[in-house]
Amino acid sequence: MGSASPGLSDVSPGCLLLPPDVALRTGVEKTAAGVVGPEKREWSPSPPATPEQGLSAFYLSYFNMLYPEDGNWGAKVPVASVREEPPEEPEQCPVIDSQAPGSSLDEHSLEQVQSMVVGEVLKDIETACKLLNITADPGDWSPSNVQKWLLWTEHQYRLPPAGKAFQELGGKELCAMSEEQFRQRSPLGGDVLHAHLDIWKSAAWMKERTSPGAIHYCASSSEEGWTDSEVDSSCSGQPIHLWQFLKELLLKPHSYGRFIRWLNKEKGIFKIEDSAQVARLWGVRKNRPAMNYDKLSRSIRQYYKKGIIRKPDISQRLVYQFVHPV
DNA sequence: GAGAAGGAGAACA
């Protein structure tokens, strides 16, 4: 446990997860593969039909739409960023043309970009898997997993609730549905849900291709001071504890730093910046839609007696401390 | 008013 999934090892560990804040900031128009919004595009991700059809290009196009104006991206990749998409050609999956006149992408840097993009998409899904405690392959989902994924995706992209429309559907049934069927069940967000499911299916497909065997995400997200073995519960089959969940969020500052962050990592002191969001995430994780911070904090306080969490010496609101930080 | 603290009982694996 705690090792990076095969096929991801060549990916830069730099965290550029699909952060909820990005999703929330940009809305669905940036995500869902551009299938919604005023500039609706008809691009719907599907796994490459042939090995020659590069997966990297597939994910790169996904990334293009995910972060079309992410200024930091250019700084992270020391090469020319992904080619600007022309306003037209909505039917085509954009392909990077490293030979294009004026392009400063050489083959090496292109590979760097491609591998990073693929890695980030997979890490993104991996994060959701861990938080929701579901497998990466939608085909394996139970109806309850499907509901979790729906709840998650709806929140991420501010879609209208569609859980009831997909009730009793397992992953296999879900995967077999066309975009039109998604739209019929959820007229307002069905296309987005379908696009996202497509991305998950593609990722699972690729994962299977690159690493024969079971798909399981037990990725390393280790940052000094905390070890995955004590935090990553999602692969153990054991129900996750709240304190583990909090550590998981703390380990993903790029994704959840707006909600919860370290004040003093060495001492294990952290602050819940957005109590409602943390409670909501916990509720999604535990399938408790009625979860709120009042209840979550009560659970945290139960840890006082157990010596897992305590209030710091200088007590502050929304600030807690892990008794054994390492 | 929001958060903290803690009692008490229920639910669940």
Added chain:
DNA sequence: TGTTCTCCTTCTC
């Protein structure tokens, strides 16, 4: 049985 959820009251900031 242990853990977490839920509801509640009281107190503090």
